[in-house]
Amino acid sequence: MESIIPVLPNIYVLIKNAALRQKGVFLTAFFIVFCFWLVLQHTAQRGVERSLAEQNTSNAVLLHALEDTVIRSFQSVNSSMQTIAESLQQLESSKAINHLLADQLRISPQLRAIDLLDSEGSVIASATSGLASKLDYPCVTSLQNEPLTEFIIETPKKGRYPDDPYAEDSKHSYLPFCVPVRNEQGQLLSLLVASINPQYYYNLFSAITDSFAANIHLYRYDGERLLIASKIEPNPAKVLDQVKQKSWGQYRASIDEVNYLVSYRSTSLLPLILVLVADEEQALASWRHDEKMIRIFLIVISFFTIFVALVIVVLQEKRRLVQGDIHLLSTAIRSAANAIVITDKKGDIHWTNNAFTDLTGYTFEEVKGKNPRVLKSGHQSKEFYKDLWETILAGESWRGELINRHKKGQTLVVDQTVTPILDDKNNIEHFIAVHEDITARKHAEEKALYLADxxxxxxxxxxxxxxxxxxxxxxxxxxxxxxxxxxxxxxxxxxxxxxxxxxxxxxxxxxxxxxxxxxxxxxxxxxxxxxxxxxxxxxxxxxxxxxxxxxxxxxxxxxxxxxxxxxxxxxxxxxxxxxxxxxxxxxxxxxxxxxxxxxxxxxxxxxxxxxxxETMDALIKRRVYLQQQLEVAIKSDTAFSLRYQPQVNTTNHEVYGAEALMRWEVTKDEWVSPFEFIALAEETGQIIEIGIWLMRNLFQQMAEWNKRGIEFGKISMNISAVQLARDALAERMLSMMNDHAIPAEQLCVEITETTLMTNSDKVMDNLKQLKKAGIALSIDDFGTGYSSMSYLKAIDADHLKIDRSFIIGIGEKDSDEHIIRATIALAHSLKLETVAEGVDSPEQLAFLKALDCDYIQGYYFSKPLMADDFEQFLEQGASD
Known part of the structure; x- marks a missing residue:
C-alpha cells in the first residue's frame, strides 16, 4: 500500500494533462453518454405517460363495473320491495305481514331493516324488534304528492336501523329506501321502508381495494358521503362540481402531497356517486422498476465509455511523453527558478541553467570547465568544505546553507543541495547542485527576530x-x-x-x-x-x-x-x-x-x-490591599460616606454653599485619605463607579433637603478627568438630577485644570452639556497644573478655586501672595468668581478679603461636616 500511494499523484497528473491535450476524445465520449441519457429521458417520459394512460383505462372499467354492481343491488332491493307490496294486499293480519318482512330481511344481505308505514308515517309492521310508533321520513309526503314515483332513496340516517337506541353515539348509518304501496286507483295506502346496510358495500368494495390498491367512496348526489373504503378521500365539493359538468369522468389531484387519479360516475336512475381514488405511484411501480434497470445499465455503459476514452487518452499521452521526455527535461531544468549546476566527478562545471546566471551574475561560458570555488566568499571554513566533499563522495546527498559571492562582489545566502548522479554500477558520474536564494528570507527572519525583541x-x-x-x-x-x-x-x-x-x-x-x-x-x-x-x-x-x-x-x-x-x-x-x-x-x-x-x-x-x-514591600502590599478593598467598597452601601465643607461669602459671611467630600472607612477604625484612594481609583478605572456612587448619594441628600425646605445654597462636587473622558457623564448626571428633581442652579461641578489640557471630544462634549443645562463649572486647584487662558474661555467656567498650597503661604511667602493676587485679578477680568480653599486663620481671611476674593472655604469657618451637622451650621450661620 505504501508503494502505491506516492504513485497516485503521478497518475492524476498524467490523466489531467492527457485530458487537457486530447479534449476531442473526451468530448466524443461525453456526447455519446449524453445521447444515451437523452434516450433514457425520452423513454422514461413515454413510460410514465403510458402507465398513467393504462391507469386511466383500468380505473374507468373498474368503476363502471362497480356502478353496475351497485345499481343491480338497488334494483334487487326495489324488486323485493315491489313483490312485498303486491303480497300485502292478500295478507290481513299484522302477524303475517311481520313474518313476510322478516323472511325478506333474512334473504337480503344488503338490508338491516324493513318497516311498513301508513300514509301518516306510523309503523304498521316491522321485520325488527322494538318497533317505533312513528318514523319521520320526508319520502311519505313526496310519495303522496307524486303518484308516479316508483321509489325514493332518503338521506343517510344515524344508527343501525330505525329508532336505534344508540343512534347518537353510533358510528354506523343506514340508507332508507322508500317504496309506495298503492291501490288500483293509485292512492297511497302504505309505505315500505328498507334500511340499506352500508357495511354490505364496504365489504364488497374492500375485496376490490385490497387487491387493486385503490380507495372507493360512495356519495349521495348532494355530496354527502355514504361509504368510505379508506382514509384517502378527495374533496367532495370538487367531485360534486365535476359531476355537475359531466356525469362521469376522471381528474388528477394531490392529497396530502401525494398524487392520485380520481375517477367518478353518477349512477343512472339513482342519486348516488361512485368515486375511485388510485395512487399514481402504484400505477408507476412496474415502470419505475424497469426504468431503474435501464438506468443501471446506462450507468454501466457510461462508465465503460468514459473508461475506454480514458484509456485511449492515457495511452496517447504516454506515447507523447516518451517522445518528448528529453526535450521536456532539458527545458524544465533550464527554466527552473532555482540555480542548477551540473559538474563532473572532479567538480568542474559541466552545465548551468539560466537561474544560475540570474543568481550569481556569471554566464555559462564564463564558468564552463571551472570549479564552483569561483563563488567562494571566504565565510566558510576548510572543515565545512571537507565535510561536504566527504558526504557527496560517499554517494550521499548534502544539504546546507552557504554564503556565496556574486560576480559584482556582494554576498548572498543560498540553500544548497548537492546530489551525486550514479551509473548502473553505482559509480559517480556527475554531481548536480541546486542553489535556492534565501537571502531575502534570512533578512526577513532577522527582521522578525528584531521585531520580536x-x-x-x-x-x-x-x-x-x-x-x-x-x-x-x-x-x-x-x-x-x-x-x-x-x-x-x-x-x-x-x-x-x-x-x-x-x-x-x-x-x-x-x-x-x-x-x-x-x-x-x-x-x-x-x-x-x-x-x-x-x-x-x-x-x-x-x-x-x-x-x-x-x-x-x-x-x-x-x-x-x-x-x-x-x-x-x-x-x-x-x-x-x-x-x-x-x-x-x-x-x-x-x-x-x-x-x-x-x-x-x-x-x-x-x-x-x-x-x-525592604520597607517598600509593605507599600506594594498596601496598594494591592487598597485596590481589593476598593472593589468591595464600591459594592457596599456603607463603606463610603459624604462630608460637606461650607463655603462662605467673604463680605457678609453668609453661607454660599458647600463642597461635597467623600470619605472611605476601610474598617471600623481605619480611614483612607481621598488623596490616596482617588488617585488609585483613577489608575485602575474604578473612579467611574465611585463617581456614580457620589452622584446617587449626593442627589438623594439634596432632594431630602429640598423636600424639607432647607436652603443649602450651591453644592460643589468633584469630577475626575477620567470620568469625563471615558463615561457619558453629562447624560448620566442630568438623568439622575431629573429623577431627584434637583435644579441645575443648586449644583457646581469642579474639575482640575489638568482636565483642560485635553483635546478629547468626549471631555469637551460632557462639559458643554453640563454648562448648557445650567450647571456651574469650577476650575479646582488653579495654578498647580498646565492650563492656558484659552481653555478657561473655551469651557466658559464660573469659578476659579485657589489651591490650598498657595493659601498656606500667606504671610510667609511673597511668591504665593503674588500668585494669589494674579489669580484673583485674572478671574475677575474674565468675569469669574473665586473660591479660596484651605483658609485656616484670620490673617489669611483678611488678606483674601482685601483682594475681593468672593468665597472662603476652610477650617477657619468649619471642617467638613456630616449632613446633620451641616444643617445645624446652616441654622447658626458662619461666625468669625
Whole structure:
C-alpha cells in the first residue's frame, strides 16, 4: 500500500494533462453518454405517460363495473320491495305481514331493516324488534304528492336501523329506501321502508381495494358521503362540481402531497356517486422498476465509455511523453527558478541553467570547465568544505546553507543541495547542485527576530529582550560586579492618553525615548517595558553616589518640555532604582524591587527617584490591599460616606454653599485619605463607579433637603478627568438630577485644570452639556497644573478655586501672595468668581478679603461636616 500511494499523484497528473491535450476524445465520449441519457429521458417520459394512460383505462372499467354492481343491488332491493307490496294486499293480519318482512330481511344481505308505514308515517309492521310508533321520513309526503314515483332513496340516517337506541353515539348509518304501496286507483295506502346496510358495500368494495390498491367512496348526489373504503378521500365539493359538468369522468389531484387519479360516475336512475381514488405511484411501480434497470445499465455503459476514452487518452499521452521526455527535461531544468549546476566527478562545471546566471551574475561560458570555488566568499571554513566533499563522495546527498559571492562582489545566502548522479554500477558520474536564494528570507527572519525583541513605536528593546538580557548577565557572568535597574514610569501619562488621545500619548513616548537616549552609554541598556514604563540597565556600578546622580539626570531629562497640539507640557517621571550583585541576585527579583521603588517615588510626590529598601514591600502590599478593598467598597452601601465643607461669602459671611467630600472607612477604625484612594481609583478605572456612587448619594441628600425646605445654597462636587473622558457623564448626571428633581442652579461641578489640557471630544462634549443645562463649572486647584487662558474661555467656567498650597503661604511667602493676587485679578477680568480653599486663620481671611476674593472655604469657618451637622451650621450661620 505504501508503494502505491506516492504513485497516485503521478497518475492524476498524467490523466489531467492527457485530458487537457486530447479534449476531442473526451468530448466524443461525453456526447455519446449524453445521447444515451437523452434516450433514457425520452423513454422514461413515454413510460410514465403510458402507465398513467393504462391507469386511466383500468380505473374507468373498474368503476363502471362497480356502478353496475351497485345499481343491480338497488334494483334487487326495489324488486323485493315491489313483490312485498303486491303480497300485502292478500295478507290481513299484522302477524303475517311481520313474518313476510322478516323472511325478506333474512334473504337480503344488503338490508338491516324493513318497516311498513301508513300514509301518516306510523309503523304498521316491522321485520325488527322494538318497533317505533312513528318514523319521520320526508319520502311519505313526496310519495303522496307524486303518484308516479316508483321509489325514493332518503338521506343517510344515524344508527343501525330505525329508532336505534344508540343512534347518537353510533358510528354506523343506514340508507332508507322508500317504496309506495298503492291501490288500483293509485292512492297511497302504505309505505315500505328498507334500511340499506352500508357495511354490505364496504365489504364488497374492500375485496376490490385490497387487491387493486385503490380507495372507493360512495356519495349521495348532494355530496354527502355514504361509504368510505379508506382514509384517502378527495374533496367532495370538487367531485360534486365535476359531476355537475359531466356525469362521469376522471381528474388528477394531490392529497396530502401525494398524487392520485380520481375517477367518478353518477349512477343512472339513482342519486348516488361512485368515486375511485388510485395512487399514481402504484400505477408507476412496474415502470419505475424497469426504468431503474435501464438506468443501471446506462450507468454501466457510461462508465465503460468514459473508461475506454480514458484509456485511449492515457495511452496517447504516454506515447507523447516518451517522445518528448528529453526535450521536456532539458527545458524544465533550464527554466527552473532555482540555480542548477551540473559538474563532473572532479567538480568542474559541466552545465548551468539560466537561474544560475540570474543568481550569481556569471554566464555559462564564463564558468564552463571551472570549479564552483569561483563563488567562494571566504565565510566558510576548510572543515565545512571537507565535510561536504566527504558526504557527496560517499554517494550521499548534502544539504546546507552557504554564503556565496556574486560576480559584482556582494554576498548572498543560498540553500544548497548537492546530489551525486550514479551509473548502473553505482559509480559517480556527475554531481548536480541546486542553489535556492534565501537571502531575502534570512533578512526577513532577522527582521522578525528584531521585531520580536523590540518595541514597534520607539524601536527600543522590549520587556522580553530586557528580561532575557538581564537573565543572561546573572547566568553567564563570572565577574563580581554590581548592576542596577532603573524602572521609569511617566507621571500622569494616563491622563494625557485618555484626555488628549492615543496619538498624543504616542508622541509623548517618542519624545521621552529621545530624551532618555541622550543619557545611554555603552554599558547601559534602555528598554520600553510597555505602556509608559521604561527601564535602564546599568552595568558595573561604580558607587551609589554616581548611580544617584545618574537617576537625577534621568528625572531631569524627562521633564524637558513636550509640545503637542499648540500647547506645551512639562511631563515628570517617577524612577525606582534597584541594585544587586550578579552572583547574589536574579533578574525577576531586581525588576520587582525596581518596580517597588518606583511606586515609592510616586507616593513621595512624583518627579523624583527612590532606591529600593525592604520597607517598600509593605507599600506594594498596601496598594494591592487598597485596590481589593476598593472593589468591595464600591459594592457596599456603607463603606463610603459624604462630608460637606461650607463655603462662605467673604463680605457678609453668609453661607454660599458647600463642597461635597467623600470619605472611605476601610474598617471600623481605619480611614483612607481621598488623596490616596482617588488617585488609585483613577489608575485602575474604578473612579467611574465611585463617581456614580457620589452622584446617587449626593442627589438623594439634596432632594431630602429640598423636600424639607432647607436652603443649602450651591453644592460643589468633584469630577475626575477620567470620568469625563471615558463615561457619558453629562447624560448620566442630568438623568439622575431629573429623577431627584434637583435644579441645575443648586449644583457646581469642579474639575482640575489638568482636565483642560485635553483635546478629547468626549471631555469637551460632557462639559458643554453640563454648562448648557445650567450647571456651574469650577476650575479646582488653579495654578498647580498646565492650563492656558484659552481653555478657561473655551469651557466658559464660573469659578476659579485657589489651591490650598498657595493659601498656606500667606504671610510667609511673597511668591504665593503674588500668585494669589494674579489669580484673583485674572478671574475677575474674565468675569469669574473665586473660591479660596484651605483658609485656616484670620490673617489669611483678611488678606483674601482685601483682594475681593468672593468665597472662603476652610477650617477657619468649619471642617467638613456630616449632613446633620451641616444643617445645624446652616441654622447658626458662619461666625468669625
Amino acid at each position: 523590540h518595541d514597534s513605536l520607539t524601536d527600543l528593546p522590549n520587556r522580553r529582550y530586557f528580561e532575557r538580557h538581564l537573565n543572561q548577565i546573572f547566568i553567564y557572568s563570572d565577574q563580581k560586579s554590581e548592576i542596577a535597574v532603573l524602572f521609569i514610569d511617566l507621571d500622569r501619562f494616563k491622563d494625557i492618553n485618555d484626555t488628549m488621545g492615543h496619538e498624543a500619548g504616542d508622541a509623548l513616548l517618542i519624545h521621552t525615548t529621545s530624551n532618555l537616549q541622550s543619557l545611554i552609554k555603552e554599558k547601559h541598556l534602555l528598554a520600553r517595558l510597555g505602556g509608559d514604563e521604561f527601564a535602564i540597565l546599568v552595568k558595573n556600578v561604580a558607587s551609589k553616589k554616581k548611580l544617584s546622580n545618574y537617576a537625577s539626570k534621568v528625572v531631569r531629562v524627562v521633564t524637558k518640555p513636550f509640545h503637542y497640539g499648540g500647547a506645551t507640557f512639562n511631563i515628570t517621571c517617577s524612577v525606582g532604582v534597584a541594585t544587586g550583585d550578579v552572583n547574589l541576585s536574579d533578574a525577576s527579583q531586581m525588576l520587582r524591587q525596581a518596580d517597588m521603588a518606583m511606586y515609592r517615588a510616586k507616593h513621595a510626590g512624583k518627579n523624583t527617584y527612590r532606591f529600593f529598601d
